[in-house]
Amino acid sequence: MIEIKNLTKIYKLSKKQQKEHKTKDTQKKAVDDLSLTVDRGEIFGLLGTNGAGKTTTLRCLATLLKPTSGSISIDGLDVCRDSEKVRAKISFLTNEIKMDPYFTPDYLFSFFGRLRGMDNSLVEARKKELFEYFGITDFKNKKVEELSTGMKQKVSIAVSLVHDPEIIIFDEPTNGLDIITARAVLDYLRMEKEQGKTVIVSTHVMSEAQKLCDRIAIIIDGRLAAMGTLEELEAQTQTSDLEDAFFEFYRQNVKEA
Numbered sequence: 001m002i003e004i005k006n007l008t009k010i011y012k013l014s015k016k017q018q019k020e021h022k023t024k025d026t027q028k029k030a031v032d033d034l035s036l037t038v039d040r041g042e043i044f045g046l047l048g049t050n051g052a053g054k055t056t057t058l059r060c061l062a063t064l065l066k067p068t069s070g071s072i073s074i075d076g077l078d079v080c081r082d083s084e085k086v087r088a089k090i091s092f093l094t095n096e097i098k099m100d101p102y103f104t105p106d107y108l109f110s111f112f113g114r115l116r117g118m119d120n121s122l123v124e125a126r127k128k129e130l131f132e133y134f135g136i137t138d139f140k141n142k143k144v145e146e147l148s149t150g151m152k153q154k155v156s157i158a159v160s161l162v163h164d165p166e167i168i169i170f171d172e173p174t175n176g177l178d179i180i181t182a183r184a185v186l187d188y189l190r191m192e193k194e195q196g197k198t199v200i201v202s203t204h205v206m207s208e209a210q211k212l213c214d215r216i217a218i219i220i221d222g223r224l225a226a227m228g229t230l231e232e233l234e235a236q237t238q239t240s241d242l243e244d245a246f247f248e249f250y251r252q253n254v255k256e257a
């Protein structure tokens with residue numbers, strides 16, 4: 001189980017950032033007293049507009065950022081104190097591709113498998129499974145720089161999943177993906193859930209949240225505006241689809257602010 005308790009993250013703004021954001025404020029509260037729990041075996045979605053604080057929340061969860069205050073635990077392990085153990089359980093995925101262009105998918109997969117302390121035969125079996133699933137097999141010996149954007153993204157996803165993580169944290173799973181690749185990724189996440197894995201995703205795409213997630217948290221300006229199943233969110237707002245429900249929560253929260 002993932003437990004986020006009163007998470008707050010404040011960024012210090014550099015002079016350059018102040019200029020970019022057109023503000024005199026020296027800091028930005030990206031996440032504001034956020035609490036939620038994600039149960040084992042569910043697909044949980046963080047839904048919000050650009051800048052709502054979704055990525056920041058996921059990066060704190062993935063041990064990549066230190067919360068300003070509050071705590072996050074994964075199966076009883078604190079993400080700050082027990083970060084090594086937490087990292088062994090999770091995979092943090094994003095569609096920002098950061099792979100050395102001169103290496104091949106085959107090499108990268110094996111390299112990250114070894115880095116995760118896996119033995120060779122396990123890495124090879126996992127490679128076969130994931131490369132086949134994502135259609136990478138025929139491209140595994142090409143250099144990353146020669147691959148199409150979609151193929152690079154699939155390789156980056158496969159490499160991140162090398163250690164068969166119990167928990168998949170995915171920032172904007174279909175952002176920038178073509179429709180076929182996007183479908184393959186969403187189907188993979190559903191398959192992982194069927195196998196008892198926990199998936200937490202961020203998205204601003206209503207249809208994706210609606211189709212994929214068991215429960216959804218609506219984040220507005222870093223704060224939790226609502227949380228529940230699609231049916232619960234619709235019932236609370238007397239609407240019949242997620243987009244209308246979202247607008248209703250948005251209206252209520254912006255008015256109350």
Ligand SMILES: Nc1ncnc2c1ncn2[C@@H]1O[C@H](COP(=O)(O)OP(=O)(O)OP(=O)(O)O)[C@@H](O)[C@H]1O
Binds near residue numbers: 011049052055056057
């Ligand atoms: N490193 C940083 N330094 C300063 N401010 C930041 C930093 N990273 C994010 N922010 C700001 O914090 C707020 C939340 O950003 P975050 O990326 O978490 O939102 P998001 O919901 O993931 O949005 P998006 O969909 O645009 O990625 C935004 O106002 C953003 O500009």
